[in-house]
Ligand SMILES: [Zn+2]
């Protein structure tokens with residue numbers, strides 16, 4: 001048998017750690033993703049613009065490609081920032097009752113609350129509708145400007161990392177619903193006029209939503225920092241935990257975890273954990289705090305109305321009953337869903353998930369993950385009632401003829417919303433999937449499908 005000497009293969013000494021080829025042309029090891037919701041490692045298929053890749057195990061969207069991502073995000077962010085500037089510079093709403101009236105600007109929905117000794121609620125309102133969205137939009141413009149010029153702007157990595165953390169706390173869309181509810185509540189009692197700022201703020205809310213949807217984190221991080229190699233020997237079709245690797249929650253890169261703790265992503269420097277530390281204990285503590293705060297939120301009045309010298313305090317439930325008596329049952333339904341069904345449902349759903357997590361298996365994990373996603377999505381919509389109070393307190397200022405003051409329940413209810421949102425953030429959905437797998441016929445490549453819309 002002839003003997004063929006093994007050809008000695010030379011690897012280049014300075015093999016670059018960062019590959020500058022477009023993501024679709026790189027070897028498979030570099031296109032691995034560990035799902036952030038179920039920890040399944042899969043390989044991303046080549047994607048064209050307008051397509052997204054979902055996890056084959058839990059259907060979580062891993063990557064979404066947009067056409068002209070930098071230009072698109074830049075245009076949307078600039079447009080929403082302009083809409084916000086117009087919204088804060090012009091009158092928002094004015095009302096008139098019996099010749100006495102009041103006209104407010106957007107920022108007064110927060111500043112009036114300070115005059116009524118509700119500084120924490122005031123800060124929550126101004127942060128969620130103006131400050132955080134403005135910071136987010138400036139961050140997006142800064143990043144995309146650097147990407148379009150092909151030259152990094154300073155702090156790009158820190159800004160890109162912060163954007164993902166800001167998203168759940170921007171509530172311009174919820175504020176619009178709050179404004180509509182407030183208007184319907186007082187429409188029969190006073191003459192209302194909507195200012196330029198109101199329409200501009202509606203535009204801003206839509207554009208802000210579009211901006212946050214237009215950001216493709218996978219593409220953005222590749223453009224900013226390239227794509228470092230996934231750890232050698234990482235296998236698809238199994239969990240990251242079983243191989244000592246984890247997916248970065250911010251940029252998606254698969255990293256090897258060192259047992260000494262204090263792991264950070266090699267690309268974006270985000271803190272990495274196999275599972276969020278003390279996830280269940282923290283979620284339980286926050287759920288407990290939210291339940292405690294839900295008692296004063298319902299017992300105390302959320303606002304007090306003075307009309308012709310007659311003062312009536314109203315609780316959340318009292319407000320719903322009053323709306324029903326007035327015959328505006330659609331608004332009563334909105335308030336009832338946002339203030340009672342959503343927070344209570346969220347508390348019960350998260351508590352149930354914490355309780356049954358040890359008995360999860362692959363058959364029920366999918367539906368439990370869906371329930372978790374729902375609680376995460378609906379949480380912020382409970383802020384509607386807090387925004388209604390902020391708007392009415394600022395607007396209805398006609399002395400003893402008609403005026404509204406905030407009640408102690410506004411702060412308590414705001415705390416319920418924040419605590420339940422934090423509880424959903426600290427809950428690690430990967431724990432639902434941690435039971436031993438029952439079937440092994442799994443696809444190793446993420447499923448590809450067109451992006452909706
Ligand atoms: Zn998954």
Ligand SMILES: [Zn+2]
Pocket residue numbers: 248249250251252253265266267268269270
């Ligand atoms: Zn990362």
